[in-house]
Structure formats: C-alpha cells, structure tokens
Amino acid sequence: MRFVPLAVAAALALTACTANRQAGPSLGDRPRPSGSASQSLPAATIELWHGFSTDAEVKAFEQAIAGFRKKFPQITVKAVKGVQDDQITQAIRGGRAPDVAASFTTDNVAQWCRSGAFQDLTPVIRQDGVDLSVLPAVARSYTAFEGRQCTLPLLADAYGLYYNKALMKGERPPRTLSELTALAKKLTVRNAKGDIEVAGFIPSVQYYENSPSHLAPMVGATWYHPDGTSAIGSDPAWKKLLTWQKELVDWYGHDKLDTFRKGLGDEWSAEHPFYKGKVAMVLDGEWRNAMIANEAKDLDYGTAPLPVADDRPDLYGSGFTAGTVIGVPKGAKHPQQAWELVKHLTTDTASLVTLSNALRNVPTTQASMRSPDLAKDANFATFLGIFSHPKTSTLPAAVNSVFNQEAMASFMAKWEKGGVPDLDAGLKGVDKLIDDKLKLSGG
CATH class of the missing domain: 3.40.190.10 (Periplasmic binding protein-like II)
Structure with a gap:
C-alpha cells in the first residue's frame, strides 16, 4: 500500500466535499439486467483508475482483472495507472468520471459518501445477494459512512x-x-x-x-x-x-x-x-x-x-487497519458493468490472492486469507491475524478525517517536547479544535 502524506490528503478531502452531483446513469435508478449477469450485460468499454504505478503493481492489477475479462468477454476494461484522489475528484466534478476508481487512502470515504461523489452500492449489494459478512467488520466500517456503502475494501494494511x-x-x-x-x-x-x-x-x-x-x-x-x-x-x-x-x-x-x-x-x-x-x-x-x-x-x-x-x-493480537478502497463514481458511463468489476475485484478469491501475492498487502475476505494459494510465511501471517482479530480497529470515517489526525499529531509532538503543562486541558483543547471544525462542516 502506498503512503499518502496527510498534507496532500488534506487538500484532497477539501476538494471531495464539492463533488458535483451531475445527472447521469446510476446504480440506484437503473434496473438490473434479468438472467445471468455475464450473459445479459451489454458490451461496453469501462475505465478503471487506480494509483498503482510500478511495473510489478500494474502487472498484478492486470492479472487480477484477467479473471473478470474471462467472465465478461464483452466488457473491455481500460486500466489507467498512477491516478490520485485529487484527479478522481476533479474528474467527477468536471463530468469526466471514470467508471471505477480505487484509492489508497480511506480519509476521503466520508466526503465521497456524503457528497454523492461515489455512488451508494447498497442497492446492488442487496440485489446481488453479496454477503458482506465475508469481510471483517472493521473493513466494512472504513468503506462506508452514514449508512452509505459507497466503497468496498480491495486490499488492507x-x-x-x-x-x-x-x-x-x-x-x-x-x-x-x-x-x-x-x-x-x-x-x-x-x-x-x-x-x-x-x-x-x-x-x-x-x-x-x-x-x-x-x-x-x-x-x-x-x-x-x-x-x-x-x-x-x-x-x-x-x-x-x-x-x-x-x-x-x-x-x-x-x-x-x-x-x-x-x-x-x-x-x-x-x-x-x-x-x-x-x-x-x-x-x-x-x-x-x-x-x-x-x-x-x-x-x-x-x-x-x-x-x-x-x-x-x-x-493483544489486534492492531490498526485501513486499506485500498474501490467504488463507482457519480457520472460513471457504464455503472452496471462497473459494479460487476468492483464486485469481482473485491470478492473473487483468485483475484484477491493474485493482488496480495504480488503487492504483499492483506487480502480482505475470509476465503482469500484462508486460500492455500496465498503466500504467507510466518512474518506475513502475523498481519493476517491482526487484520482478522475481532478487536482490531480503524480510524472511523469522518468528514474532517485529515484535519482531526493532524490536530492530534501536532498536539502529541508538542506534548512529547514538554510544551503542554496540563495534559487534561490539552486533550480538551484538541476536542474543541475537532468539534469546531465539525460544526463548520455541517455536523
């Protein structure tokens, strides 16, 4: 997983809140095709934007998509590498959204869900009978906000x-x-x-x-x-x-x-x-x-x-987790085909194992973590255990996620230097910064 500096992510979060709700096809208002999805979905070329950029990463992603192409030969997937969150958000605002977009950070999920920049996947998850219990609860929590499951976990840290x-x-x-x-x-x-x-x-x-x-x-x-x-x-x-x-x-x-x-x-x-x-x-x-x-x-x-x-x-045995998220942006030209790709990449065991083996991130479903094809020596297995531990936690989705983290990090740096005479009062001060920002953001 790639590291996204908080300062950069802050700028991305600010742009995400202004995502344009332009009209266009959506998952919620278009009927699902009848019969087998692989047979009834019309031919289309869909764009998938992701942040992977090295040759090994790109190759792994193409290998994961290969299974989808075999299942849906009438759908052409054009994968665009090295795309960051600000580019995704600007494309959505400008009416040039890709059909599918993946992000390395969970910091923008709340903004994307609340603003409608990413479509709510809940209706099609229910329609297709996708059982989200195959994902640890913590992974479900960092991909949703205010009841909107606007992304799904692809790989985890x-x-x-x-x-x-x-x-x-x-x-x-x-x-x-x-x-x-x-x-x-x-x-x-x-x-x-x-x-x-x-x-x-x-x-x-x-x-x-x-x-x-x-x-x-x-x-x-x-x-x-x-x-x-x-x-x-x-x-x-x-x-x-x-x-x-x-x-x-x-x-x-x-x-x-x-x-x-x-x-x-x-x-x-x-x-x-x-x-x-x-x-x-x-x-x-x-x-x-x-x-x-x-x-x-x-x-x-x-x-x-x-x-x-x-x-x-x-x-003991638990820890922190977050990870790559993937979804269907508002304005996607082919949302139904896009959903099938998202569903495949996030639930297909072979695809998740392929990505995990190449990128060495944690696969996100129970089946992929148990797969005999998953490369898992003792040092990597430690992290599979941490991810699946029932008390492993994440930073809950929040509209001001980056600001809140920076506020706490700044306070801790000042504290460890000896610049905080009263710890209790200092922590209350962090509360005030976070809560004041929340009020400005509409609560």
Whole structure:
C-alpha cells in the first residue's frame, strides 16, 4: 500500500466535499439486467483508475482483472495507472468520471459518501445477494459512512511490531507497554557522551509510522462519540497512551532522541534504520515484509502484534487497519458493468490472492486469507491475524478525517517536547479544535 502524506490528503478531502452531483446513469435508478449477469450485460468499454504505478503493481492489477475479462468477454476494461484522489475528484466534478476508481487512502470515504461523489452500492449489494459478512467488520466500517456503502475494501494494511532478532539477543517480543519500555531501555546503546547509537524503540510521534491512529489501538483509544464529536479528551485511554509515550521520550532525553531520529535513513529507501540495525523494534505495516525482501534480504527479523496496555490484555493480537478502497463514481458511463468489476475485484478469491501475492498487502475476505494459494510465511501471517482479530480497529470515517489526525499529531509532538503543562486541558483543547471544525462542516 502506498503512503499518502496527510498534507496532500488534506487538500484532497477539501476538494471531495464539492463533488458535483451531475445527472447521469446510476446504480440506484437503473434496473438490473434479468438472467445471468455475464450473459445479459451489454458490451461496453469501462475505465478503471487506480494509483498503482510500478511495473510489478500494474502487472498484478492486470492479472487480477484477467479473471473478470474471462467472465465478461464483452466488457473491455481500460486500466489507467498512477491516478490520485485529487484527479478522481476533479474528474467527477468536471463530468469526466471514470467508471471505477480505487484509492489508497480511506480519509476521503466520508466526503465521497456524503457528497454523492461515489455512488451508494447498497442497492446492488442487496440485489446481488453479496454477503458482506465475508469481510471483517472493521473493513466494512472504513468503506462506508452514514449508512452509505459507497466503497468496498480491495486490499488492507495491518500494523504490527517488527523486531531485529540479532539485537533482541533471545528476548521475546514485548506484549505489554511496560515490557516494551523495559526492553527498549535494555536494547538502547549510547556512546560515552550519552548520545544514542542504537534505539530499542523510538516512541516519538514524529517517527515514520508512529501516527496517532496507528498507536491508539495499543490502548484501545477511541476518536469519536456516536454523534461524531471528539472523544479524545474524555477517553482515559488517550491519557494513558501519552503518559507512557512521554515517559519513554524523557528517558531518552527529547533533544537526544530528536537528534538521533533526524539523522536516520529515509523510510522508503534501503537506508531504513531498521535494516541498518539502528533501531531494534519498529511499528510498521505488512508491506514492510516485501520491502525487506527487496532491500535487506539478509536481515534476520521477526514480526508480532503491537504491545498493548498492561490492563488490556484482551487487546493483544489486534492492531490498526485501513486499506485500498474501490467504488463507482457519480457520472460513471457504464455503472452496471462497473459494479460487476468492483464486485469481482473485491470478492473473487483468485483475484484477491493474485493482488496480495504480488503487492504483499492483506487480502480482505475470509476465503482469500484462508486460500492455500496465498503466500504467507510466518512474518506475513502475523498481519493476517491482526487484520482478522475481532478487536482490531480503524480510524472511523469522518468528514474532517485529515484535519482531526493532524490536530492530534501536532498536539502529541508538542506534548512529547514538554510544551503542554496540563495534559487534561490539552486533550480538551484538541476536542474543541475537532468539534469546531465539525460544526463548520455541517455536523
């Protein structure tokens, strides 16, 4: 799965809310063909826009589509690679929408569902008898908003703990936050000046994948109340998480940790500090397995679920998930044929396994996760378990998703630096920022 910077995603979310509701064929107001769909659907050429761009990614996507082409030989699928959310939204607004569009981020789902930029798939899901229970509940939750199932999950990301076996020296991966703290301290190496040479674990929210959304499941923290207002200031789990985080930052020394962090290699290169033995344990997604195989094939490492709060052992094995979503935009010229393609890509076991094996993301149906054709060594299997765990969580869909995440990330960065004198008041301040923005957005 590709990483979408929050700053970029913010701009995309702003444009999504203005999507044009132009007239045109839709899934809701056109009758379904009678008889077998493969026989009764008329011939058409449909456009599928997706964000995959490397040769291997594009090839995998074409292989996944091959099964659909065999089933519907009268439908030509024109796949367009490297398309980002802002291009999709602008095309919808300009009346040039593709028939099918896939996105790497779930941050725009709420805007797309609410505005009608993506069509509600609920009617055709019911008409075709598609059983969404084959998807984990968490995957269903991040693809819908306000009762509108305007997207479906294509592949998923799950986040866990990677650990360097040589640096661990026989220690087992930590299961609780107190164990993580103790092991991080034990594995940290400093020079004579006290500067960090090897970090056991970097607790800073500014480090790579340590975003608030990825860390929150470790303590079971919730983002919103049922009415959509912020729960950050009233959920004690957030205070627990931030207290643990800052205590470990303070043990390292904020300035020393910051200097060390800034001197590390790029996250998306062969210079990643985990590859180089500079960090013993890191929070990361399942796709890191494929990157290690390509960039550090001799690295001896293991994977495990993320440690959890000491008083929440029931959370162990769970984690954070999100993923690629796919749907039929408003204004699609051939919505019925588009739906058949979306249904195929998101429910056909062979297609999902093909994509997962090539891209090393988690397939999203129970059947595809159990398929004997799925490549799943022990390190990848960890993430299949995390994704399917009943307490794995996601960032709930919200119209201001990017803004809310940035507000919390900014606060956590200020907190770990020692710039927040009153944690309770600070968290309430984050609530106010989120709730004020929600009011401006129409609640």
